[in-house]
Amino acid sequence: MGIHTGTPHLAEEGYVGQDVNKGARIAAAGHGGQVLLSRETRDLAGIDVLDLGEHRLKDFAEPVWIFQLGKERFPPLKTISNTNLPRPASSFVGRDNEIEEVAALLREGARLLTLTGPGGSGKTRLAIETAAALVPEFKAGVFWVGLAPLRDPALVTETIAQTLGAKNGLAEHIGERELLLVLDNLEQVVEAAAALASLAETCPNLKLLVTSRELLRVRGEVEYPVLPLAETEAVELFCARGRTEPDESVHKLCGALDNLPLAVELAAARTGVLSPKQILERLSGRLDLLKGGRDADPRQRTLRATIEWSYELLSSQERQLYARLAVFPGGCTLESAEEVAEADLDTLQSLVDKSLLRYTQQRFWMLETIREYAVERLDESGQSEELRCRHAEHFRALAEEAEPDLLRNRESYLERLEAEHDNLRAALDQLAASGEEQLDLELAAALWQFWYARGHY
Structure with missing residues (x-):
């Protein structure tokens, strides 16, 4: 009817x-x-x-x-172009280039495309907007399957089958249909990835667009990392949601929030009682300060909840290394991670795959919002003081090793110390706080040529 x-x-x-x-x-x-x-x-x-x-x-x-009317499940509607894509109430800001790039990958042959990134980076919204643009191109439809409530990987294909109304086998139902499936939040049931890869291979005209905080690591997968917004887009998003005008405080606030869409939106929700400058002044408690509305997904109601969702999916070994790496305020090289945090390569790679750690220009580093949560876990572990002392000694040794070459103005050492400047400052602070005045002075003495050459007065 x-x-x-x-x-x-x-x-x-x-x-x-x-x-x-x-x-x-x-x-x-x-x-x-x-x-x-x-x-x-x-x-x-x-x-x-x-x-x-x-x-x-x-x-x-x-x-x-x-x-x-009613909640009973039925097969997809018999319309010219089927879709059950959700339509978010809020406007979509930025990401025009990303939509074009993701759509192009699907048009050009990607069969299993995974949008990866940390919680709050905008993977879900990018998937929705891209899929909406592709609806006319898939004769059998574009279908959305939300996986966040699932904990059993075996239920993933069953949930897809229920969404499509498949009664006699999922692969048999899809067959040669030209179909796009958008699978949202796969990370907590990532063991289902192999079955999804097999499904894509069995159904020649099926394409899968997956959002996950973790790479699937299966055959045929193409990764598209969803990066934070460009600064101009983050500012535009804050002003649109907070109904305010851009100024210097807004630019600084968005930068301090790593230009993460979720963090920016949660900050904008505070503009009813706080100015952008006041929000910026209170960012030391950002994990609990920034909260969404009653209708927000529980996983994204606060920054803390967003990061906790990823943290709870880690193994004990991954949790330990994640916390230890918080000791590096400026990121670190592989060698520093191994020496100070006792890191192993496989666990480092896993944290990168799960979007809690980044690796660029031969350095591992965290977004500041993610590192703040890691600092809390480090402080709770009882290893904080030991790790900070080990960190300070490591970078004191680095500075003393570099000092003779700095006198000859070797550019390679200047660049190495520049990359480690935040860590060197943290080492100075730690030595002073632990009462090691002599070592603190020796470190400062080893760095004065570097500071002078690079203008760090």
């Missing part, structure tokens, strides 16, 4: 017109026992219904928003 509310015209043969046709098309899209409503009827009825998304119907140029 299909119900639409509009203005029909009475002719000799009965009621006719565009609204009558719309009601008939909506009814024809459904299945036995299914009651469908147009948005116009939903708005007038004011009842709780299931949002089935926008669908293209025959004889209608624009997509039609369709809702279902």
Whole structure:
């Protein structure tokens, strides 16, 4: 049954017109026992219904928003282009280039494309916007499957089958259909990745767009890292959500939040009671200061909840190294990680794969919001003082090793010390705090030529 509310015209043969046709098309899209409503009827009825998304119907140029009465599961609607993509209420800011790049990868042959990045980087929204742009290109539809509630990897393919209405086997149901599946939040059931790779190989016209904080590491996977917003986009997002004008405080605030979309949006939600400058002054408690509304996903209601979701998925060995690496405020080389944090290469690689650690220009480093949570875990571990002393000794030795070459103005050592400047400052602070005045002075003496050459007065 299909119900639409509009203005029909009475002719000799009965009621006719565009609204009558719309009601008939909506009814024809459904299945036995299914009651469908147009948005116009939903708005007038004011009842709780299931949002089935926008669908293209025959004889209608624009997509039609369709809702279902009741929560019973039915196969996909029989429309020209099927989709159940959610339509976020908030506007989409920035990411134009990323949408084009992700869409191009899918058009050019990527069969299993994974959007990776830390929590709050905007993977889900990028997937939604890209998939929406691709709806006309997939004859059998574009379907969204939210996986966040799942904990059992065996339920992933079953959930996909329920979404598609597959009753006699998922691969058999998809067959050669031209279909795009958007699988959101796979990281906590990543063991299902092998089954998904097999599904993609079995169904030649199926494409999978996956969001995950962790790489799937399966055959055929193409990774697309979702980076923080560009500064201009982050500022635009803050101003759009906070209904404020950009100024120096807004630019500094977004930079301090690593330009992460979630962090920026949560900060903007505080503009009702705090100015951007006041928010910036309180960022030392950012993990709990920045909170979303009651309708926010529990995993993203605060920055703390977002990072905790990733942390809880780590093994004990990964948790230990993640906490230890917080001792490096300026990031570190592989050699420093091995010596100070007793890191092993496999665990470092795993933290990179899980988007809690980054590796660029031969250095491992964390976004500051992620490092702040790691500092808390380090302080709780009881190893904080030992690690900080080990860190200070490591970088004191580095400075003393470099000192003779600095007198000859060797550029390679200047560049190495420049890269470690934040760590060297932390070492100075640690030596002073632990009462090692003589060692503190020796470190400062070893660095004065570097400071002079690079203008760190």
